[in-house]
Amino acid sequence: EVQLLESGGGLVQPGGSLRLSCAVSGFIFDNYAMSWVRQAPGKGLEWVSGKSGSDGTTYYADSVKGRFTISRDNSKNMLYLQMNSLRAEDTAVYYCAKDRYLVVTAIYDYWGQGTLVTVSS
């Protein structure tokens, strides 16, 4: 059974940092791209970042480029999102999502349950 479990969310002050983690199981992690997608309270979905399962090519939305870093540890079946210089507009539920393919295609066949990040003073 495929499982994705996010953790690391919480309350952080503007300008602060947070690292999200996503523990996966039930599939060969190296063989699939992974992404982070977020959803601000009461709003729609926003793609944030993706990383391929092979050469590790990374992609970022302009809204987070230079502040967020996606990484993965294939030996531990873990996906991460390091978030720095956080802003109020980063407040959202963050989902990790498994791609159907080795490269990022945004065809996400499995999702985690999400972790809430709140940026507020």
Added chain:
Amino acid sequence: EIVLTQSPATLSLSPGERATLSCRASQSVNNYLAWYQQKPGQAPRLLIYNASNRATGIPARFSGSGSGTDFTLTISSLEPEDFAVYYCLQRSNWPPWTFGQGTKVEIK
């Protein structure tokens, strides 16, 4: 960046009725469009990819069509569990991969 516009914002229907949801792209995305369903408090679920391919385990009452800039998600006969928010996503021109703003299908 490709902008996806979904209509209507809200669709009020009764169980058993047919639902027709629209997604229009600001430029051609060929057939690189997916549909996701999201219920309150839950993660999204993949319904359709490449405009018309049903994902694993998705009932046949869900169908997708279209190409270029105009796409449609049709639910042939609404079941109680189908009342949710539906998002389209384009994967033609990236990054970023972009979502539409969503269509809420609510019980009339």
